[in-house]
Amino acid sequence: MKKLExxxxxxxxxxxDVLYENGQPxxxxxxxxxxxxxxxxxxxxxxxxxxxxxxxxxxxxxxELYSLSPQGLDAYHRLVAxxxxxxxxxxx
Amino acid sequence: MSACQLWSSLQLTPVQPxxxxxxxxLYFNVKGPEITLDLLWAFLTAIASGAIAAGVMYAVRRQxxxxxxxxxxxxxxxxxxxxxxxxxxxLMDLMHQAALTMRKQRLDSAFAYGxxxxxxxxxxxxxxxxxxxAGVVTYLYFRFEALRDFQKExxxxxVAKRDIILSL
Numbered sequence: 001m002k003k004l005e006x007x008x009x010x011x012x013x014x015x016x017d018v019l020y021e022n023g024q025p026x027x028x029x030x031x032x033x034x035x036x037x038x039x040x041x042x043x044x045x046x047x048x049x050x051x052x053x054x055x056x057x058x059x060x061x062x063x064e065l066y067s068l069s070p071q072g073l074d075a076y077h078r079l080v081a082x083x084x085x086x087x088x089x090x091x092x
Numbered sequence: 093m094s095a096c097q098l099w100s101s102l103q104l105t106p107v108q109p110x111x112x113x114x115x116x117x118l119y120f121n122v123k124g125p126e127i128t129l130d131l132l133w134a135f136l137t138a139i140a141s142g143a144i145a146a147g148v149m150y151a152v153r154r155q156x157x158x159x160x161x162x163x164x165x166x167x168x169x170x171x172x173x174x175x176x177x178x179x180x181x182x183l184m185d186l187m188h189q190a191a192l193t194m195r196k197q198r199l200d201s202a203f204a205y206g207x208x209x210x211x212x213x214x215x216x217x218x219x220x221x222x223x224x225x226a227g228v229v230t231y232l233y234f235r236f237e238a239l240r241d242f243q244k245e246x247x248x249x250x251v252a253k254r255d256i257i258l259s260l
């Protein structure tokens with residue numbers, strides 16, 4: 001699998017949004033469906049997020065469930081704060 | 093050369109075609125029914141130039157307005173509180189694009205300044221060549237300034253986006 005060098009901010013935001021809004025841990029398949037990515041792209045981003053410690057895994061009845069880790073939650077809040085901050089400085 | 097001789101040298105001779113006699117000279121040099129034709133010709137030319145300019149302006153404005161269509165929809169979504177951080181990013185990009193488009197309008201102003209300089213120098217210096225030179229220099233200067241601002245702003249935005257990815 002090709003390693004993701006520079007992720008797209010939109011896709012990262014979508015991943016974080018889905019996991020944050022869902023609240024509960026979710027299956028990998030559900031996560032892929034909600035992010036609307038094909039398997040290859042999804043795997044690249046999933047691996048990237050895992051390698052950055054944004055996801056935490058929980059196994060329930062032999063089913064792997066994923067949710068945002070504290071680092072992931074922190075990344076989400078930082079992203080939202082950055083968007084707010086950048087928008088504040090924008091003038092049309 | 094006396095003032096009378098100078099004046100008569102400035103007068104257009106009757107052998108010149110009527111179309112060459114424009115402006116105030118028209119009233120002094122063209123007599124009879126020819127003046128009606130000349131005035132009609134000048135009137136139609138002015139109407140045609142105005143219509144072409146209006147058409148070009150309309151096309152430019154319309155093209156720019158279509159770039160902001162998504163922005164309105166996204167703003168409504170934000171106001172209703174249904175927006176995600178991805179929507180926020182999209183809105184940020186659109187606002188950035190809108191801000192850049194506004195800056196692009198300064199290129200139009202550069203052209204207007206150029207034309208203004210051309211007219212001013214031509215009238216004051218009584219030389220269209222100097223006028224054209226001044227117009228071109230003015231246009232190029234204001235265009236350079238506008239483009240430099242435009243590029244700086246765009247670069248700053250891209251760097252900020254790169255930094256947030258790296259900081260995550």
